[in-house]
Amino acid sequence: MTELTPEQERLRADVRAFADEVVAPRAYEYDTERRLPLDIIGQMGDMGLFGLPFPVADGGQGRDYVDLCLAVEALARVDQSIAVTLEAGVGLGIMPIFRHGTDPQKQRFLPDLLAGRALAGFGLTEAEAGSDAGATKTTARLDGAEWVIDGTKQFITNSGTPITSVVTVTAVTGEHRRGDGSVKKELSSILVPTDTPGFRAEPAYDKVGWHTSDTHPLTLTDVRVPESNLLGERGRGFANFLQTLDEGRVAFAALCAGAALGCLEEALRYARSRNVFGRPIGSNQYVAFKIARMQVRAHQAHLAWMDAARKLVAGEPFKAEASMAKLIGSEAAMDNARDATQVLGGYGFLNESPVARHYRDSKILEIGEGTSEVQLMVLTRELGLATADGR
Template sequence: MVAERLMPTQESADLIDLTRTIVARELSPHVTEYESSGEFPREVFRALGGLGLLSLPFPEEYGGGGQSYEVYLQVLEEIATGWASVGVGVSVHALSCFGLLTAGTDEQKKKWLPELLAGDKLGAYCLSEAHAGSDPAAMRTKAVRDGDDYVIRGQKAWTTHGGVADFYKVMARTSDDGANGISCFLVPADSPGLRADTPELKMGLMGSTTASMLFEDVRVPAEQRLGDEGHGLQIALAGLDAGRLGISAVATGLAQGALDVSVAYAKERETFGKPIIEHQGLAFILADMAAAVESSRATYLAAARMKDAGRPFSRQASIAKLVATDNAMKVATDAVQVLGGAGYTRDFPAERYMREAKVMQIFEGTNQIQRLVISRDLSR
């Protein structure tokens, strides 16, 4: 079964149909290969860029698709239904471009955005550090002004696309003024002194490379600072609001994939003379899974429409991320249960969905942090 969608225009409905075709033909046949080997599917991102699927929520003047977040997120969900690692990668790539669009100068946007949006260059986002994940204001990576350059020294953790990206958006400390002492920089991957550590050995999302990035006196021209000195954390947090919507859509897509596998299996597997979907105990599990998936979709779309309307959406983004990722974990776990012993084997993707769902509750701010954001907003 596929997700039922009510798209705002015929053009956006056609875009969904195109995405489903691409996922079925170009992505799904390769998932097992790449997730088993841990190889990063770089050519997939070039292909998606060439088809315009990396640039959807960005302005047409820079090579973007000019689409609303309501449309973009549903395309992203379709990609993640077929391959969660690629869905995460598309979301992170958009996050790496977001600050450039919102805080960059016209010259910076014209120089960097077209190649990124076309998929010729792949972006990454360097905010977290080993001791400063949920508390980014505690970061220690420093950028010291030296004439017309900054010299960056430190280490960034948990970088999606670390070591395979062409471009890194980096937050580094330019003064000791706490949260107001952080600035944002655009750093090409070939900058001398920049290197990736050994990729992390993860539970899931093997097709998405994650590594720490080491900055050993990396010299960055001052013209590659994004925004004013001291505004880096504001740029980062604004991007995270949009990034949380991306992960909400990815988590919903993963849950949809888990539901699809479960329903298909339950229609074919028979016990006591009838398909197991006709046994009420299991049918009710499937019904709850379907309700969770559709609730997640409705929640992220409500937040996206707030963003598209130009209204504040931080609380709604955190709610969407919390709901969609918790639901994805529950749906993926139930998918393994529906398949029984078969769900515990790699003959079916249910076990992969379960492993992949866990990290959705952790990155882009843990779900405990989302609850903190929501409760603080309520207290105002």
């Protein structure tokens, strides 16, 4: 069942109008300048987008995860960077604090985060630890009543903006010896305010795409935060991280679907208006069939994330559906970006074209929030099949 409530239809229409009237006209400007337009983020905060899936009592909008995904999808049609700022800001930034934070932690960070006045990041990935979170080398040790954190993180979204207030950092807080003699790392999550001495966001990456999205490596040198900044139970960092990723993949899949839809809309607009040999190029069967396949992909991607989001909201198991939605959506976005560029021809190769931006941006959709290969690993395990490494 994919019907939307009247409130959800209004939300989608409002965010779509905002994307078309506010985001799209300036997208080429800030993409070229490689900066996050904080005024637009502020307007998104004023619209309540960062607080969509959170209770009114906590300062949110009292909606649900479907509503968040609808907003992300609508924004991604015109600018993936703006969409991922919202998606990561909520799924990776706010959600861990909301799910696992203490009341004092929530009271400190959530008001500004839910209002879009601040952003938060999730510091998981390292040079040798991403999909393999067990390889984390960042450490945190207790010294009296303080955690002392040392390590580096890579590819951390929303980690270095002027309004970034906190980054959740995963770190090894101890080790346990198993019965077979092997050592298991104890992984925990700790909240690190960005003004803490020793915390440094290094210069932003020079990326192929997502130029507007804020992404930095992080260095933590003798970073000291109170023991009370532990997020959730000690040693539960890995389990909590998996829950964060499962939920995040649903919204990420919505972003993918939005990108696929944006490419479809641009190709359709051009095919109807571009005349060659006295008729629109869309009247040529080859072009028409290519665009029809783009429609199929965008529709499948939308249905896939909707199915996963409905199950998430209903409290049903959704791990497999989230992975399928992310896999279907990322492939749809990449394929549609390639086909839309072909339909637009030379115009599709100009950076000022939304299609060119989608072409550059969409490859990361097959990598971020778990690569396509990771999604296949998840699905084989959910099917009860062993992967090649026997796990």
